[in-house]
Each structure stands twice: as structure tokens, then as C-alpha cells.
Amino acid sequence: MKPENENFFEKVYTVARQIPFGRVTSYGAIAKYLGTARSARMVGWAMNGAHKIGDIPAHRVVNRKGLLTGKHHFEGTNLMQQLLENEGIKVVDNQIVNFEVHFWDPWQELKQFS
DNA sequence: CGTGTGACAGGGG
DNA sequence: GCCCCTGCCACAC
Numbered sequence: 001m002k003p004e005n006e007n008f009f010e011k012v013y014t015v016a017r018q019i020p021f022g023r024v025t026s027y028g029a030i031a032k033y034l035g036t037a038r039s040a041r042m043v044g045w046a047m048n049g050a051h052k053i054g055d056i057p058a059h060r061v062v063n064r065k066g067l068l069t070g071k072h073h074f075e076g077t078n079l080m081q082q083l084l085e086n087e088g089i090k091v092v093d094n095q096i097v098n099f100e101v102h103f104w105d106p107w108q109e110l111k112q113f114s
Numbered sequence: 115c116g117t118g119t120g121a122c123a124g125g126g127g
Numbered sequence: 128g129c130c131c132c133t134g135c136c137a138c139a140c
Contacts, residue, residue: 008137027122031136037123039136044121046137051121063122070121 008034012046013053015106019060022087023104024096026064033106048073059083066099 015030027043036042043061050056051073059080063069071080071094081091090097 028124031122036136038134040122041120041135042122042137045119047121058121061121064124068121073121 008036008039008042009046009049012043013050013056016047016050016056016058016061018106019057019104022089022102024060024062024066024084024089024099024102025104025106026062028064029103029105029107030061044070057083060087060104062096062099066096068094068096 011034012030015033019025026040027047028037028040030043031037031040034043047056047058047061047070050058058070059068059074061070068080068084068091071078074080076082081094084091084096089102096102
């Protein structure tokens, strides 16, 4: 476990953990923060491993449309939706209501930590 | 080392 | 404003 050995996945996990309660973000936002906005797909792939760690609020990460595309990767059929609703986020038809309102941009929020 | 894949994003019709 | 197709990077086999 070497910090300098932080792979792309580790970075995604780190950012994902920084997502505040009741907030959500998109794969592209995280990817952009990592400097690889075009590899937004990679973020989703990393989340696949994050699910294995269990310490990553992957339910707060959705696609740009605010659609819970990864809910299928959670245990229950609507577990992801339940978790979001538990944080005060309205979810209808697997889609987050007022997505831009709950949207959390790591680039804009974490830049102050730089 | 080449191919396939993936929880996406952006552009065009 | 919605639906479809393409591009992209990184990892697994």
C-alpha cells in the first residue's frame, strides 16, 4: 500500500469518498478532476472495484443524465435509490430529481484544498 | 503485445 | 428535447 502507487482507481476512490452527504456527482466530473475527462468510462470501471471495497459511496455517483445506471451493481434492485432517498435526494424512475441541485463538482469543491 | 470491454460523454439527426 | 452512433482511456485476458 504505497500512496505514490495510487493508480487511477485509487484516485477515483479518494474523490468518491469526498462526496458530501446528500450530494451526487457524475463520472465525467470525477474524470475531469483526475485530468482524464475522456476516460469517464474508466471511473465507472473503478467504481466496479469500489463496490468490492464497500467504503465508497458509489450510490452518489451517477451518469451525466442523473440516471442511476449502476444500480444494477448494487445488491438490491433499488438499493441505490433507497440510499439516495435516505440522503434527501428524490429519485424517480431511476433518475435523480433536480440533479443539478444536488450535483457536486469535485473540480470546483476540491480545488480549494489544492 | 493485441483484442475486448465498460456503472460515460459529446455531437448529430 | 430525445434517441442513436462514435470516440475515448485504462484494465483484464
